[in-house]
Amino acid sequence: MSLVKLDIYAVRNIQHLTLSPSPTLNFIVGANASGKSAFIEAIYILGRARSFRTPSIKSVIHFAHNQLLVSAQTLQSNGSQLHLGIQLDSKNFCCRINQENTQKRSDLAYALPLQIIHPKSYELLDAGPQLRREFLDWGVFNDNANFLPVWRHFKKALAQRNALLKTRELKQLNVWDKELVYYGTIVNQYREDYLQKFKPLFTAINQQFLDLPQLDIKLISGWDTCHDFHAVLEADREKDLRYGFTHSGPHRGDFHLLVEQRLAKDVVSRGQLKLLVMALKLAQVQLLANEHDHKACLLIDDFAAELDVLNRAKLLAYLAQLGGQVFITATEQADLGDLSQLSNYKMFHVEHGNIKQV
Numbered sequence: 001m002s003l004v005k006l007d008i009y010a011v012r013n014i015q016h017l018t019l020s021p022s023p024t025l026n027f028i029v030g031a032n033a034s035g036k037s038a039f040i041e042a043i044y045i046l047g048r049a050r051s052f053r054t055p056s057i058k059s060v061i062h063f064a065h066n067q068l069l070v071s072a073q074t075l076q077s078n079g080s081q082l083h084l085g086i087q088l089d090s091k092n093f094c095c096r097i098n099q100e101n102t103q104k105r106s107d108l109a110y111a112l113p114l115q116i117i118h119p120k121s122y123e124l125l126d127a128g129p130q131l132r133r134e135f136l137d138w139g140v141f142n143d144n145a146n147f148l149p150v151w152r153h154f155k156k157a158l159a160q161r162n163a164l165l166k167t168r169e170l171k172q173l174n175v176w177d178k179e180l181v182y183y184g185t186i187v188n189q190y191r192e193d194y195l196q197k198f199k200p201l202f203t204a205i206n207q208q209f210l211d212l213p214q215l216d217i218k219l220i221s222g223w224d225t226c227h228d229f230h231a232v233l234e235a236d237r238e239k240d241l242r243y244g245f246t247h248s249g250p251h252r253g254d255f256h257l258l259v260e261q262r263l264a265k266d267v268v269s270r271g272q273l274k275l276l277v278m279a280l281k282l283a284q285v286q287l288l289a290n291e292h293d294h295k296a297c298l299l300i301d302d303f304a305a306e307l308d309v310l311n312r313a314k315l316l317a318y319l320a321q322l323g324g325q326v327f328i329t330a331t332e333q334a335d336l337g338d339l340s341q342l343s344n345y346k347m348f349h350v351e352h353g354n355i356k357q358v
């Protein structure tokens with residue numbers, strides 16, 4: 001998948017911008033506050049229907065406007081063209097795929113699989129489990145078409161069960177326990193299956209960029225898997241009723257990244273943590289390319305802040321052989337290193353929210 005033509009309206013300091021990117025590497029260079037992250041944010045919004053920088057979309061919309069719009073002509077992996085669009089104001093959003101409206105973010109996400117590496121990406125390993133759950137589920141969602149319907153059934157059962165816990169309607173609880181166990185067990189199995197495929201790719205990328213010893217990823221299911229999920233729900237029932245929500249299940253799932261059997265975030269340097277996050281994200285993109293011949297779009301904001309000189313060169317070589325579309329921002333062209341070995345890339349310059357191909 002690649003963006004063939006991109007239109008952005010009213011995203012941060014970008015009033016209107018039209019661009020025809022390269023299907024491979026695109027470099028976006030500009031001074032501080034020129035609009036580089038805004039540009040990356042716009043593409044991210046098109047694929048994920050939200051910002052990666054803030055939960056408040058209002059702050060992303062240009063001050064002089066009350067809605068933003070991002071649209072793109074895309075070339076899909078099967079050779080077909082899809083026109084994607086998203087319009088957001090501070091309350092509502094509307095997505096369009098080939099001129100048809102859809103309210104499903106997942107439709108956009110399938111059409112435009114995106115991964116992003118930015119200066120706060122290390123939070124993936126540093127912060128709470130929600131980001132890691134989202135990361136894992138992005139991979140499973142793109143790898144296994146059955147995941148989304150199963151996940152939706154699970155979420156529905158969870159919402160119903162939590163509502164019953166709050167109103168203490170115990171009679172119906174058993175019905176929803178069964179649903180929760182049925183779909184929750186499948187969600188957990190899909191995550192486990194995905195991680196099994198993911199690990200060797202992640203290990204290979206680690207060897208190229210970090211070479212940390214005894215790296216492992218362990219799925220945290222969200223319940224004590226020494227017991228079956230149903231037994232855990234029964235044992236938790238008193239507690240669940242007292243607090244009015246379900247304590248155990250894949251909605252509390254996570255994964256632990258271990259280096260020599262210790263949590264990576266507790267033992268590696270900040271630079272290594274950033275590289276590990278990069279390796280995790282590259283492994284997801286690589287898995288999608290290997291298993292489905294589906295090339296995700298990769299966004300790298302603030303290239304120089306993420307990597308030292310050697311790793312920048314290695315990453316560019318890696319991305320060039322991966323062959324997908326990539327957008328990389330930097331404040332100076334020199335930060336990108338030697339580009340002489342690369343072909344088919346495009347270089348853009350950003351200034352005051354305007355972009356020009358160099």
Ligand SMILES: Nc1ncnc2c1ncn2[C@@H]1O[C@H](COP(=O)(O)OP(=O)(O)OP(=O)(O)O)[C@@H](O)[C@H]1O
Binds near residue numbers: 012031034
């Ligand atoms: N809602 C908004 N409307 C208009 N301008 C905004 C809005 N939000 C932020 N800005 C401005 O947009 C400009 C571009 O910000 P952006 O974060 O994209 O810069 P950048 O090029 O990534 O800079 P840096 O190199 O420092 O990361 C900034 O001057 C910022 O103040």
Ligand SMILES: [Mg+2]
Binds near residue numbers: 036037038301302
């Ligand atoms: Mg920036």
